[in-house]
Amino acid sequence: MKSAQLAYSILCDDVRLEVGNKLSLMGIFENVFLPQFPAVLLRFAAVNHWVGAGDYETQVRIISPEGKDIAQSSQSNFRIEPEGYADNVTFFANVSLERAGRYSIQTFIDGRMVAQRPLFVALLQQPPSTLN
Numbered sequence: 257m258k259s260a261q262l263a264y265s266i267l268c269d270d271v272r273l274e275v276g277n278k279l280s281l282m283g284i285f286e287n288v289f290l291p292q293f294p295a296v297l298l299r300f301a302a303v304n305h306w307v308g309a310g311d312y313e314t315q316v317r318i319i320s321p322e323g324k325d326i327a328q329s330s331q332s333n334f335r336i337e338p339e340g341y342a343d344n345v346t347f348f349a350n351v352s353l354e355r356a357g358r359y360s361i362q363t364f365i366d367g368r369m370v371a372q373r374p375l376f377v378a379l380l381q382q383p384p385s386t387l388n
Contacts, residue, residue: 258310260336262371265363266303271345279303279343286373289380290353297351302329304346304363309338315364316346318375321357353377 269283281303288297302316312334318327329346336342353359359375 258308258312260306260308260310260312260365262363262365263305263307263341265305265361265371265373267361267375268301268303269299271301271303271347279345287376287378288353289378290356291380291382293356293379294352294354297348297353299347299349300351301348302346302361302363304344306334306336306342306344306365307340308336309340311335312365313367314344317362317364318348318351319360319362320354321359326353326359327351 266281267285268281269285270281272280272282274280281301285300304314304316306312313331314334315331316329317325320326327348329348332344332346334342334344356378359377361373361375362369363371363373
C-alpha cells in the first residue's frame with residue numbers, strides 16, 4: 257500500500273545540490289517585505305520533504321489574499337522507496353504580488369491538497385528621516 261506524508265515544507269531564495277546528495281537551502285523565509293506594490297518576486301523555491309512509499313504526482317500553488325491562483329508549478333512525479341523519503345524542490349520565477357497580505361502556499365499530491373501554509377507579504381517601513 258502506498259502512502260506519503262509531508263514532513264515539512266520550507267520557502268527559501270535558492271537550493272543547491274551538494275556532494276553526497278545534500279540540499280543546501282539559502283535564504284529561508286516565511287515573510288516578505290517589499291518597498292512598494294505591485295511588486296515581483298524574481299525567484300524563490302518551495303522545498304517539500306516527503307516520507308512514505310510509492311509513486312506520486314505533486315504540484316505547488318500560490319494563492320492571493322483574495323483566494324485567486326497567482327502562480328502554480330507544473331505537475332511533477334517522484335518516487336519514495338519503501339521506508340524512504342523524497343525531497344521535491346519547486347522553483348518559482350517572476351511572481352507578481354499586487355498588495356500586502358496573507359498569501360497561501362498550497363501543496364498537492366495526486367490532485368488533493370495536503371498542506372496550506374501562509375506567506376505574509378508586507379510593506380517595508382522606511383525609517384523616519386533625521387535632519388541634522
